[in-house]
Amino acid sequence: MALISPSRRLRRTPFSEGVEAQGVKAYTVYNRMLLPTVFESPEADYLHLKKHVQVWDVACERQVELIRPDAGKLMQLLTPRDLGKMGEDQCYYVPVVDENGGMLNDPVAVKISDDRWWVSIADSDLLFWVKGLASGLRLNVTVHEPDVSPLGIQGPRSDDLLARVFGDEIRAIRFFRYGWFDFQGRKLAIARSGYSKQGGFEIYVDGSDIGMDLWNALFDAGQDLDVRAGCPNLMERIEGGLLSYGNDMTDQNNPFECGLGKFCNVDRVADFIGRDALLKVAKEGPSQQIRPIAIHGEAVPACDRPWPITIDSEIVGQVTSAAWSPDFHTNVSIGMVDKAHWAAGTKLTIETPDGPRDGSVQERFWI
Template identity: 35%
Template structure:
């Protein structure tokens, strides 16, 4: 590069972080590594996939991307703290086309899907959604999608960030299952926040307000077919709009939602990690991975891991042994002292933080952490030994700017009964 090109490049890359710093992010550790000149960019090119809404979210001002399911994902639009308050007080639009819809259909679809997950699908009606884990033979978590049951033998898994399609294809082939497994031409948008009901009512009519929490119904708007579910990744009132024929109609749906949202002050945002950490919601790849199991992360409930069901599922024997023997570690909530942390999706937490016991030994890991604007405290999710998991236990945390005092607290940090999204 010439000096002029370097200068232009640095200006473009730095702009997103400059706008973040003006929102209070400047108190966080330097994004993507202190001591560097500027910050590395994410290359936009042909190899990685684009959401069907990519050009619309980019035109709306996406300032930072990550890669999720091999797809560019807008993380924020220049002001994560402002986006947080918009989510809590108004209505927000999220490009979540990265949530690829794995469709499982065919004569064996129910039995095959029931075998993939620890929840008992005989308790899932047609038209119902379930938050589920996809588990490995050792009980590890492969993915944590929302499952949508559209028909008796037709399911969508709205995937988190891992290659479940390959896993499912391998299992179906090896087991001789009579199923079709493929990626549907479907892409979701999320409409989240206390004014979300007003927006979807203006878009779909009063009938959409009759969709219960974690249920779905299909609507048509301007010739576009949309499966609307009363779900979301925000801890707030929200809907997910699963657009069929997304490769054809995505930009039209974005425009329709935007026009419906404009009178209500709609704002485009990325997934709000401050709010999901407050809610104790897990993020695949950091809080949960193949190396964690549902019992360790606090989902050892009969509704989430049903070891009493008659049907077998992948990992059932391993999870039964783990329940009988007990786990050695648990995911807890932490309050972390010191100067304000960043927003998590601003590049301020590049690596997990070490959790230390009173003797200074590394005993656990903070998997995601941020500064909660409304609580005015640093909070995080951490995996620690069972002996240090009790509420009130004192630990320390090693952050890039030094050792900080911390303590185990109850999670979720906000709305522990999750009443807000059910309103």
């Protein structure tokens, strides 16, 4: 494929120097920043992630900071998930929807305090939506993008690596909670979360100036753990059913279609954008929904556009992410399927660029 031409519009990250030294082979563009996609090879990166520990430059998961007295009010307006009992050491996965109930983003919300929040976003211009709401509703809140860049630590040896840099207290952090840890005299929020099913953490690096110091400290501490640079791995994230905004869902899909109904407390949250639309969907149920689909045969090509799913030549859905799984010896995929055909075991035809393939709806994702 063609190379990506660098410019000031395509931002480097606080860790780009380290990524390049580790031999990055490919990037994508995410929130107008560089996101590594391959180091050794997709399969080699996948196998290493499942056995060891990797350091991921995910600074592209930009933060939208809400600060001042109405921050909590605005945060609840953004999502149908009930934030009322959220503690100041918690981070929630939250669907963010528009007035029609369509997905605008699926970020992680980090509650720093009642009047300060970080929203760690997927690839979309959510900052402008949030600023528009704050201005239009005349809320007493400041909305901006702070100099906070996530650094992912993923893989089964993640605890061991971080304990060497931040102390054994890191092991006590529970899933989707965070703690404050010192690095070079600066307090960093570290959450047990991340975009893989292998376990790990996300470090919210507050200040670009310490990015490479932290990167180097992690690699120095983890030499005997076979620490490597890594990145979100397509094969592994499909196996685990981790959705990609812009690929598996857009603003044309509501959270119930995306399998995120458990994060929509429409009966408890009295005031959020899109409530009327989601109340209707909650009552009637979605007409289509994301399902895991096995695609039979040899490895499929890259899925860079939706692939129609058919039954007897009738389109009943589309595959939005697909890859060969070395561990499960099949093509794993994520697809949006009509209600009449989403039952586990349903036989499908997937229209790939290489021609039609047989497939079947699975009972669950693979990991």
